Amino acid sequence: MTAYTTPNLTGFVMGSSKNLDDSFSLAIPDPNRGNLTAKGTVDADGNLIALASDNPFNGVRSVLGNRIGQLCTANAGGFNPKMASQYVYVSSELQEVADPSELYGRVFTEYEDCASYGTSEVRADGAFIFTETASGKSDEPDTNFAQALTSNGLVDAKNGSVIRGKVYKYTAAGVTTYAYLLVSTKQGSTTPALNGETDYVTIGVSLQP
Numbered sequence: 001m002t003a004y005t006t007p008n009l010t011g012f013v014m015g016s017s018k019n020l021d022d023s024f025s026l027a028i029p030d031p032n033r034g035n036l037t038a039k040g041t042v043d044a045d046g047n048l049i050a051l052a053s054d055n056p057f058n059g060v061r062s063v064l065g066n067r068i069g070q071l072c073t074a075n076a077g078g079f080n081p082k083m084a085s086q087y088v089y090v091s092s093e094l095q096e097v098a099d100p101s102e103l104y105g106r107v108f109t110e111y112e113d114c115a116s117y118g119t120s121e122v123r124a125d126g127a128f129i130f131t132e133t134a135s136g137k138s139d140e141p142d143t144n145f146a147q148a149l150t151s152n153g154l155v156d157a158k159n160g161s162v163i164r165g166k167v168y169k170y171t172a173a174g175v176t177t178y179a180y181l182l183v184s185t186k187q188g189s190t191t192p193a194l195n196g197e198t199d200y201v202t203i204g205v206s207l208q209p
Contacts, residue, residue, distance in 0.1 A: 001013070001014040001015075001016055001026075001089045001090065001091055001092060002014065002089065002090055002092070003028065003030075003087045003088065003089040004087070004088050004089070004166065004181055004183055004201070005030060005032070005033075005086055005087050005088075005183065005192065005201060006032075006086075006183055006184075006185050006192050006193060006194060006199050006200075006201065007032070007183075007185040007186075007189055007190050007191060007192055007193070007199070008153075008162070008164060008183070008185050008190070009153075009164035009165070009166070009183045009185075010030075010031060010032060010183075010192070012029055012030065012031060013029075014026055014027065014028050014029070014087075014089055015027035015029075018042075019039075022041070023039055023040065023041055023052070024039070024040055024041060024042050024048055024066075025037060025038065025039045026038040026039075026048075026071075026089075028071075028087065030087075030192075032192035033192055036056055037055075037056075038051060038055050038056075038057050038060070038071055039051065039052045039054075039055060040052055040055070040060065042062075042066060045065055046065035046066050047062040047063060047064075047065060047066050047069075048060050048062035048066050048069060049062065056073065057071045057072055057073055057086070058072055058073060058074050058082075058083055059071070059072030059083045059085075059113070059114035059115075060072065060114055061085075061111050061114040061115065061116075063111075063205055064170060064177060064205070066091070067090065067091035067093055067094060067170055068088075068089070068090055068091070068094070068168075068170075068179050068203065068205060069088070069089050070085045070087065070088050070089075070111055070114055070201070070203055071085070071086055071087040071089075071114070072084055072085050072086060072113060072114040073086045073194070075194040075195070075196075076194075076195060076196050077112065077113035077194070077196040077200065078112055078113065078196035078197065078200050078202075079112055079113045079115070079117045079196070080113040080114075080115070083113045083114060084113055084194040084195075084196055084200065084201075085111070085112050085113050085114055085194075085200065085201040085202065085203075086194055086201060087201065088181045088183075088201050088202075088203045090168050090179065090181070091170075093170060094168035094169060094170045094179070095168060095169055095170070096166060096167070096168055097167040097168060097169050097178070100122075100126065100145070100146040100149055100167065101126070102167070102169070102178065103122040103167060103178060103180065103206075104122055104123065104124050104125075104126060105122070105123070105124045106121070106122055106178060106206050106207075107119055107120070107121045107206070107207045108120045108121070108122075108178075108179075108180070108204030108205055108206050108207065109204065109205050109207060110130065110202060110203070110204040111202065111203050111204070111205070112200065112201070112202040112203075113196070116133070117132060117133060117134070118130055118131050118132040118133045119131050119133070119207075120204050122145065123141065125143070126143065126145060126146055127141035127142060127143045127145065128141065128142040128145035129141050129142070142154075148163045148164060148165045148182060149164075149165050149166070149167060151164075155187065156184070159184075159197070159198060160186060160187050160198055161184045161185060161186055161187055161197075161198040161199070162184070162185055162187050163182055163183070163184045164182070164183055164185075165180055165181055165182040165183065166180070166181050167179070167180045167181075168180075168181075175208065177205065177206055177208075178205075178206040179203060179204065179205050179206070180203070180204045181201070181202070181203045181204075182201070182202050182203070182204075183200075183201050184198060184199060184200050184201075184202075185198065185199055186198035186199055
C-alpha cells in the first residue's frame with residue numbers, strides 16, 4: 001500500500017497483514033512523525049473497521065475492500081473538531097492515472113475526517129466542485145483543479161496553502177472505480193501539521209453511473 005500525508009504530499013509504503021487472531025494491522029513508517037501501527041478488524045467486505053483501543057488513531061474509513069482508506073487522529077479537522085484525517089492510503093492493486101481528463105464528468109463521494117460530508121464533481125470542462133451534504137451549498141468551480149496533480153501543486157492564495165494530489169483507478173468485473181487524494185499544506189511549510197484549514201488530507205471515490 002502507498003500512503004500519503006502532510007506536509008506536501010509526503011508519500012511512503014505502508015505494510016499490512018492479517019494476524020492469527022483475525023485482526024488486521026497496518027505498519028506506518030511515517031518519515032515525519034515516526035513509526036506508527038494501526039490494528040483493527042475487517043468486515044465481510046474486507047473493509048477495516050473497529051480500531052483497537054490502544055491505537056494512536058480515533059477513526060478509520062475504508063472502502064472497496066480496504067483498497068482505499070483513511071486514518072484519523074485526535075486533531076481538529078475541517079468538519080470534525082475532534083477528528084482529522086491524517087493518512088490516506090491506496091492498495092498496490094490500484095493504477096496511478098496520469099491524465100486528469102479521465103475524471104471529467106465523474107461524481108465522487110468525498111471523505112475527510114473519516115466520514116463523508118459531501119460529494120464532488122469534476123465537470124466535463126475539468127472544473128472541480130464540492131457540494132456539502134448538510135447545507136446543500138456548492139463551492140465555486142475550481143477551473144485549475146488539474147494543477148493540483150502537478151509537482152508544484154495548486155496554490156490556494158485565499159487560504160494560504162498549496163494542494164497536491166494523485167489519482168488512481170481500480171477495475172474489477174468490468175467496472176472501474178476512480179479515486180483522487182488531496183493533501184493541503186500551509187504555503188512554505190514543511191511541518192507535519194493538521195488543522196482542517198491549511199493542512200488537511202481528503203480523498204474522493206467515484207460513484208458508479
